[in-house]
Amino acid sequence: MTVVKLPDGRELEVEPGDRARDVAERIGKRLARDAVVAKLDGEVVDLDAPVEGGEEFEVVTGDSPEGLYVLRHSTAHAMAQAILELYPGSKLTIGPPIENGFYYDIEVNGRITDEDLPRIEERMREISERDLPIYCERVSKAEAEELYRDNPYKLELIEDLEDGDITMYRQGDFFDLCRGPHVPSTGRLGAFKLQNIAGAYWRGDEKNTMLTRIYGTAWPTEKQLKAYLRRLEEAKARDHRKLGRELELFTFSPDVGAGVPLFMPKGETVRHLMEAYVREVQTRHGYDHVWTGHLVNEKLYEKSGHLEHYLDSMYPPMVDGETRYRLKPMNCPSHMTLFNSRAHSYRDLPVRYAEFATLYRYEKSGELNGLTRVRSLTQDDAHVFCTEDQVQEEFAGALEIIREVLDTYGFTDYRVQLSMRDPDDTKYIADEEKWGRAERELREALDTAGIQYEEVSGEAAFYGPKADFMAKDVLGREWQLSTIQVDFIQPARLGCEYVGEDGETHTPVLLHRAVTGSTERFLAVLIEHYAGSFPLWLAPVQAVVIPVADRHLDYARRVQEELSEVGLRVEVDGSQNSMQKKIRENARQKVPYLLIVGDREVQDGTVNVRRRGDKGQEALKVGDFARSAVKEVASRDSRFL
């Protein structure tokens, strides 16, 4: 008698010839109905898969991550089938499930535009109604090649596969080279929606053919699909490009140039506050602030290695006689030059230079995106020159700054990615020994700090490995914000040195670090994180005084003055609108405090406080309000959103 072991520890008899679906059936009718695939000894398999006995058996439903993945993968197949039916002669390439959905890259015979999506979706529903059984077929390499003799993409994929290990999934007339597994029939798909069309290069390489990629989302139930679409709406409402315009923070103009954000007074106020805050933290942590301009002689970048490894991201040179200048894409060479302007003893170290520098990077036009990808960006960049013995302590110091700042902004959930080089990639400066030391130092520092991290190859800077901080915003989206990098290479190249205790000259180690990264990008993340409702300390306008009628204007101005005196940013809404409209407009501007003043307030020397997001009213003496607001600003509290 053979048995399988169930997740709850029970054992269940299996008979010869049993398939996963039979076993599921025996566990429970309901469960069998919800089953998408099954797991045998932890491996996800089709419900069709034979169960021999002796395995650990688990039914997988659409609610589990694996089940969802399968559901989406099968939905991608249904879409591919629909497209082949509607556009005969199209060639399939790859169509994997992804987070929240799936895509399929297809060389379409004809052209698909957004207007065609409902039609394809309709055909997919039809295919689902046909309830075609989906089954897996093992084919030989030769058979697979024969099936795809007209499809160079699939042939290329088949080439990399082992003969005897190739599976084909079929549903009706449709077949697809696929490792599976899949749901048992097209009738078992959940709720889906096609979202958008995009171009995608075959294998992501711009030298290859451009394919048509169609993105879709799929969920077990209609309800979950709706909930997901609602989340997308929410993200759209928080879009920093939309809020940036509505809240008069920044704009772009083709007259100035693509990718160069122009900050309006309110936007600049926020930028300034952000910068002042980080500046204050850095000063407290022993950093010196420096300034190194915008233009740099190209020769410096030749020495540092930027010209060789970073050329594509730099603006073309400006030629002045013999000299070629570049717009500064990075601060490190400038800071090293500054370091070299005088002799250093080991007693001076560490030297910590910080700069809020505007850098210019030539991003490809198609990569530009609101404030998150720009061509002029302001970095809160700092470089720490230290001895090798000091690396650990300096790393810990940088980490402390990052933790404090991210916490203040309300990013409490973040992970660390250790970005390493890909040793086979020529974009990194070759120096085995120094890379080895840098990687060792970085790992040790992270371990000492007790930080969990994940190593990713090929993501390092050209001169050294990085610890990148990926923070989650309120919508659960992840952003790379802070970074700490260890560099054994550039200081030697630029001839940085110090005299050690031994009287000899040594090359310092360079730590690069940025807390908020680019101010532009960080601001974009903040806008979306806060949905435009900045905490009081960051709000460009902290309070608006709203007079009920014109006769209260004088009092409103006096209130404004009193609040301005204690450092609050306050405006008076003296427009000819009704009070209701003033409330509406200023609420839409997401002003933290609306202070209504009418006859009662004038008489009592109070303001009627209406807090953002709260319809309640509270009458406070002007001085009391001022004190509590000042206290709130000083706390930099991001909780009252």
Added chain:
RNA sequence: GCCCGGGUAGCUCAGUGGUAGAGCAGCCGCCUUGUAAGCGGCCGGUCGGGGGUUCGAAUCCCUUCCCGGGCUCCA
């Protein structure tokens, strides 16, 4: 850079070969308001730029600029 989509008033958008529109904003006036839009009037456009087709172009074609979605999460 490349593929797809788009660009009409400051903003959001309608208008698909036949006289350029709406709402909001702005300006002017009336109202003097008690917690999310008071009322009326006026102004506002090289229909992104350039070229072409046509009796006639916002609309069709070419070109250029800008914006948006995307460009390995690998059968």
